Amino acid sequence: MSRIQESVIVRTVVRIMVPFILLFALYVIMHGAGGPGGGFQGGVIFGAGIILYAMIYGIDAGKKKISDALDRILASTGLTIYAGTGLLCIISGGMLLQYGAVPLLPDNPAEVSKYLIDFVEIGIGITVSAVMISLFFDVSSPESEEAEE
Amino acid sequence: MKTLALFVVILAGAMLIYAGQDLPAFGDINSPAYQHRMTQYFIENSLSESGVPNIVTALLANYRGYDTLGETTVIFTAGMAVILLLRRREK
Amino acid sequence: MSGVLDIVYAEYNYWIYVTLMMIGFYAMIAKKNLIKKIIGANIFQTAIFLFYISLGEVEGGTAPILVGGHGEHAAEVAHEVIYVNPLPHVLILTAIVVAVSTTAVALALVIRIYQEYGSIEEDVILAARRKLQPEFSEHARLKGGEDE
Numbered sequence: 038m039s040r041i042q043e044s045v046i047v048r049t050v051v052r053i054m055v056p057f058i059l060l061f062a063l064y065v066i067m068h069g070a071g072g073p074g075g076g077f078q079g080g081v082i083f084g085a086g087i088i089l090y091a092m093i094y095g096i097d098a099g100k101k102k103i104s105d106a107l108d109r110i111l112a113s114t115g116l117t118i119y120a121g122t123g124l125l126c127i128i129s130g131g132m133l134l135q136y137g138a139v140p141l142l143p144d145n146p147a148e149v150s151k152y153l154i155d156f157v158e159i160g161i162g163i164t165v166s167a168v169m170i171s172l173f174f175d176v177s178s179p180e181s182e183e184a185e186e
Numbered sequence: 187m188k189t190l191a192l193f194v195v196i197l198a199g200a201m202l203i204y205a206g207q208d209l210p211a212f213g214d215i216n217s218p219a220y221q222h223r224m225t226q227y228f229i230e231n232s233l234s235e236s237g238v239p240n241i242v243t244a245l246l247a248n249y250r251g252y253d254t255l256g257e258t259t260v261i262f263t264a265g266m267a268v269i270l271l272l273r274r275r276e277k
Numbered sequence: 278m279s280g281v282l283d284i285v286y287a288e289y290n291y292w293i294y295v296t297l298m299m300i301g302f303y304a305m306i307a308k309k310n311l312i313k314k315i316i317g318a319n320i321f322q323t324a325i326f327l328f329y330i331s332l333g334e335v336e337g338g339t340a341p342i343l344v345g346g347h348g349e350h351a352a353e354v355a356h357e358v359i360y361v362n363p364l365p366h367v368l369i370l371t372a373i374v375v376a377v378s379t380t381a382v383a384l385a386l387v388i389r390i391y392q393e394y395g396s397i398e399e400d401v402i403l404a405a406r407r408k409l410q411p412e413f414s415e416h417a418r419l420k421g422g423e424d425e
Contacts (some may be wrong), residue, residue: 209334212288
């Protein structure tokens with residue numbers, strides 16, 4: 038454990054900041070339709086929040102929050118949400134990812150498109166954040182195993 | 187070897203700067219890319235067709251939705267490739 | 278004199294990107310360290326991103342988010358404002374994601390190479406490979422064939 042990880046100031050600041058970073062990430066994902074933001078940016082911020090926590094409190098504490106299995110499931114879930122939305126459009130009689138074809142609000146296809154774009158952005162965000170977390174854990178895992186031995 | 191690399195780099199840079207003389211000026215509103223009717227179409231119609239005020243999001247998720255699906259697959263595949271390369275087998 | 282200054286003012290951004298791109302290119306072809314090669318590739322990619330974004334820039338333009346787009350009469354408002362070109366932004370958003378993915382895979386490969394050979398210097402790895410695995414090395418196999 039390095040000196041930075043033992044510092045009380047750093048640990049306290051990280052413990053206070055991480056929930057707000059995650060909240061901001063959700064805001065950026067959900068705000069992608071109406072302002073600067075989107076799934077990729079928000080997903081990276083979410084992943085960075087978890088990575089910050091794992092850097093200061095240790096890899097094992099981070100893996101307790103998001104385990105490897107959960108990580109893999111989340112990464113595939115996001116992609117499935119996106120592809121499933123495309124498939125939903127085909128089932129509804131449109132082309133792949135033609136959002137207006139989904140008969141949620143028959144009189145206003147642009148409104149349907151707005152909500153489905155938000156949905157797709159959530160899928161992108163889940164995949165990107167899960168992949169970012171998994172990259173960090175993969176690159177750092179040999180050191181933590183050596184520390185245990 | 188380093189001299190050769192430096193020579194190649196300077197030559198390529200000089201060629202790029204020479205070729206870049208024909209590019210539109212910085213911030214030019216009459217540049218062909220901005221005056222093209224695709225750009226004007228997206229700026230005028232993306233809200234009524236996608237219902238999203240952010241033109242970049244409308245382009246990304248609606249007009250280029252298939253491309254973004256592939257993009258998400260790329261990042262997913264990169265994550266899986268790193269897992270294959272680095273993760274030790276669970277005992 | 279003012280003509281030269283006009284050209285410099287209009288095109289200096291491209292010169293900056295060419296310089297940045299050539300710094301990355303030099304790092305990619307001249308450095309032996311694999312990590313430095315990856316850093317060079319990233320600088321190269323960043324130069325391309327900046328080039329595209331500056332192509333989309335319009336003087337006096339605002340971010341491509343429709344002003345008043347949340348209200349009822351959004352379509353009328355949209356015509357009066359100048360927006361920067363949104364197409365390069367979208368293309369570069371795609372390119373950034375691909376850049377991140379390639380960097381991640383490249384770094385993972387470097388980590389595996391380091392675990393295998395104990396070095397990230399290109400010539401050390403090639404020498405070790407020729408020495409340890411002569412049957413897998415194309416160069417050594419051809420050489421050995423000539424000797425026998």
